[in-house]
Amino acid sequence: MVLEYALYRGDVLLKIGTATELAAFKKVKRKTILFYATPSYRKRTSDKSLRTIKLLEEVEGSD
Numbered sequence: 001m002v003l004e005y006a007l008y009r010g011d012v013l014l015k016i017g018t019a020t021e022l023a024a025f026k027k028v029k030r031k032t033i034l035f036y037a038t039p040s041y042r043k044r045t046s047d048k049s050l051r052t053i054k055l056l057e058e059v060e061g062s063d
Contacts, residue, residue, distance in 0.1 A: 004055045005033065010048040022052070 007014045007022050015025050023030040035041050036052035 001057065003057075005037070006053045006055055007033070007036070008051045008053065014050075016055070019052075026050075 002018055004016060005019055005022055006016045007026070015022060017025070019030045019033045022033045026033070033052050036050050037054060042051070
């Protein structure tokens with residue numbers, strides 16, 4: 001299972017991909033991309049800062 005993330009700056013979607021792909025896109029470490037999703041990062045920054053949102057995977061057969 002590969003986890004995908006969405007990278008936003010404010011309300012603008014920059015890119016969707018794995019943490020590794022987003023890190024290459026922004027030229028930062030993978031753990032930096034994961035840090036953008038933490039509550040502590042959100043508290044330290046404004047709403048216009050970079051944000052990483054973990055995308056939920058749809059599970060087949062669950063109604």
